[in-house]
Amino acid sequence: MEISTTLSTDLVDDQKLAAILENPGFGQHFTDHMFTVEWTPERGWYDARITPYGPLSLDPATAVLHYAQEIFEGMKAYRHDDGSVWSFRPEENARRMVRSSQRLALPELPEEDFVRAADALVEVDRRWVPDSAGEKSLYLRPFMFASEKFLGVRPSQHVTFMVIASPAGSYFKGGVKPVSLWLTEEYTRAARGGMGAAKTGGNYASSLVAQQEASRHDCDQVVFLDAQEQRYVEELGGMNMYFVHADGHIVTPETGTILEGITRASVIELAGKLGHQVTERRFGIEEWREGVASGEIVEIFACGTAAVITPVGELRSAQGTTPAPASTDLTMRIRQALVDVQYGRAEDSFGWMHRIC
Numbered sequence: 001m002e003i004s005t006t007l008s009t010d011l012v013d014d015q016k017l018a019a020i021l022e023n024p025g026f027g028q029h030f031t032d033h034m035f036t037v038e039w040t041p042e043r044g045w046y047d048a049r050i051t052p053y054g055p056l057s058l059d060p061a062t063a064v065l066h067y068a069q070e071i072f073e074g075m076k077a078y079r080h081d082d083g084s085v086w087s088f089r090p091e092e093n094a095r096r097m098v099r100s101s102q103r104l105a106l107p108e109l110p111e112e113d114f115v116r117a118a119d120a121l122v123e124v125d126r127r128w129v130p131d132s133a134g135e136k137s138l139y140l141r142p143f144m145f146a147s148e149k150f151l152g153v154r155p156s157q158h159v160t161f162m163v164i165a166s167p168a169g170s171y172f173k174g175g176v177k178p179v180s181l182w183l184t185e186e187y188t189r190a191a192r193g194g195m196g197a198a199k200t201g202g203n204y205a206s207s208l209v210a211q212q213e214a215s216r217h218d219c220d221q222v223v224f225l226d227a228q229e230q231r232y233v234e235e236l237g238g239m240n241m242y243f244v245h246a247d248g249h250i251v252t253p254e255t256g257t258i259l260e261g262i263t264r265a266s267v268i269e270l271a272g273k274l275g276h277q278v279t280e281r282r283f284g285i286e287e288w289r290e291g292v293a294s295g296e297i298v299e300i301f302a303c304g305t306a307a308v309i310t311p312v313g314e315l316r317s318a319q320g321t322t323p324a325p326a327s328t329d330l331t332m333r334i335r336q337a338l339v340d341v342q343y344g345r346a347e348d349s350f351g352w353m354h355r356i357c
């Protein structure tokens with residue numbers, strides 16, 4: 001893939017950039033450039049380019065606006081103390097995007113092109129990667145959508161892949177604290193044969209009303225059960241879950257209808273290194289309630305790129321409230337171990353980090 005570059009002549013000035021990086025929030029500010037490549041069945045991927053960041057002009061009949069043929073990824077670039085910039089397992093995001101594209105009948109972007117696209121954007125916008133203090137990073141958002149102007153229902157014959165980047169502060173302002181969860185018994189996220197394992201906007205669209213339900217009950221996040229039996233824990237709107245048992249072993253819901261988080265997979269390996277066996281299996285909501293009550297479940301946590309790892313507190317539902325588990329010790333140890341690798345403060349024994357510049 002040949003990438004052409006047209007640099008912006010209207011860069012955000014240093015003073016404004018410093019103010020943004022001081023307090024970036026999440027997903028509010030975007031870097032000076034963006035990456036785009038397009039696809040048709042005849043040409044394959046073509047016209048890879050970095051251009052000044054700016055709005056797209058889309059025909060009102062553009063397919064994605066009607067039938068949601070869209071997928072995305074989320075990853076971060078981290079600045080290490082020596083000034084170098086790294087991403088975390090980007091080839092895993094590339095592979096997952098291939099799996100998502102297979103499910104959504106979108107073309108496959110080769111893994112190496114995905115990684116090069118993200119690297120190229122970070123290189124031109126490297127001044128947007130915040131210092132490592134306070135767990136700041138540059139959030140990268142690769143996404144692919146049906147860009148053909150056509151209202152028939154079939155896979156789009158014109159597809160656009162882009163990468164945009166946005167500086168991100170720590171998910172937790174004022175320190176890590178447990179999230180409270182609302183158990184939705186009204187809505188599910190994904191059924192067998194559905195799109196649960198694909199990272200696609202539709203899954204988020206369908207989760208919003210459940211998240212509203214959670215907010216109405218004063219909870220931070222919503223937890224979904226399986227669609228078939230309404231009994232097994234799946235995941236949160238955008239985070240995978242873990243249950244730490246009194247004897248140290250950890251259970252995480254098996255894959256299938258959940259999103260296969262890269263943080264999830266990394267936590268399984270890291271926990272193993274810390275001497276904790278992780279079992280992937282179905283985990284019932286009653287096992288949660290009874291386990292916390294009996295002391296068998298000592299910690300619960302959730303993970304994803306945005307929050308890294310967050311302890312889970314109280315579980316609320318129409319059935320009543322299950323209190324927060326007793327401890328967050330192991331959760332915080334695994335969290336620290338992961339963050340230390342990402343910011344280059346611990347040895348990268350799994351070879352997870354990818355140097356960009």
Ligand SMILES: *Cc1c(COP(=O)(O)O)cnc(C)c1O
Nearest residue numbers: 237238239259261262263304305
């Ligand atoms: C992206 C995502 C996650 C977390 O995946 P990571 O690769 O760890 O960031 C979990 N659940 C859903 C629904 C997601 O979309």
